[in-house]
Amino acid sequence: MGQVLGRTDSGFAQVLPGKALVFPEDHQAHPKFRQEWWYLTANLHTDDGTALGLQWTQFRIALSAASPENPSPWASNQLFMAHAALTFKTQHLTAERWGRAMHNAQAPALISGPPLLVRLDDWQWQAQMAPNTPNNGLLPATLAVTDAQFAYQLQLSASAPLILQGDQGYSRKSADGKVASYYYSQPFIQVDGKVRHQGDWQHVSGVAWLDREWSSEFLSRQQQGWDWFALHLNDGSSLMLFQLRGSGTNDKPFYSGKRMFPDGRSRQLSAQDISMQPTAWQQTASGRYPVDWHLSLPSEQLELDITALNRNAVMPLSVAYWEGPISISGSQQGVGYLELTGY
Secondary structure, X not given: OHHHHOOOOOOOOOOXXXXXXXXXXXXXXXXXXXXXXXXXXXXEEXXXXXXXXXXXXXXXXXXXXXXXXXXXXXXXXXXXXXXXXEEOOOOEXXXXXXXXXXXXXXXXXXXXXXXXXXXXXXXXXXXXOOOOOOOOOOXXXXXXXXXXXXXXXEEEEOOOOOXXXXXXXXXXXXXXXXXXXXXXXXXXXXXXXEEEEOOEEEXXXXXXXXXXXXXXXXOOOOEEXXXXXXXXXXXXXXXXXXXXXXXXXXXXXXXXXXXXXXXXXEEEEOHHHOEEEEEEEEEEOOEEEEEEEEEEEHHHOEEEEEEEOOOOOEEOOOOOEEEEEEEEEEOOXXXXXXXXXXX
């Protein structure tokens, strides 16, 4: 993971502090940066109470800093990769697609708008233009994913405002500040829709979280991967936490986090506010992952125990990682998602 995301060259745009994010423009692609993603995770339940999670992600990867000089519509330095997953307690289904940008509105891989359209073949996020909402044209939206093993069709809405992560959208990824991203979230999405599983469509509802992030270097060469938590707490707040792990056994992780509220308030957490300890590991075909955790945040008066819904929720795709729904117990209860990379 460090090799994939930890290298850049001087030709790509750099992430700098103090730059204001502008909407709806920043919902769109940023081709001058090396990579970015539109990342949705959802904690849902069927009408009979069965818990499930789903993920949809579209990545954009620039293969070079300069655009190709070839005038052909097939010539592009922008590559798209999309991941999808559907997770139950005893089953974890995944799918992946690739595409490239073309100078054509009918291209199979496309980011356009407003209203925002993020598409790779028949997997797509389609926003309905709502410029006077706190989401600035991001929501409401529909999300449709169709694969041979599973599918989902979702309606997504949120009345809470977007949250800028880090310092007004400037999210440091290293203690020295040499690695950073632009990063914002919508952690208060309401979901209603249907999921196809084992040939049958079932109604589902619940909550979701969208992350938007772009940079030209997500990890330093000394960093190996990350552990990322997106948590919905039962007091109505949400909590984003991550640690970036060093590649050496003595390297200290870099921590960051934010407590967020539906009225737009948020509190940035310092490294001293965050303690993360794995409590159970799972050996999988792709590696050994810490799937249960204890999180301690004394400044927020939170002691949280994290338990994976499915301990084998590995994404065995072009880049293998673990991603799955979790439940929360301890000083508060709730649901969320956990992502583990670099193991």
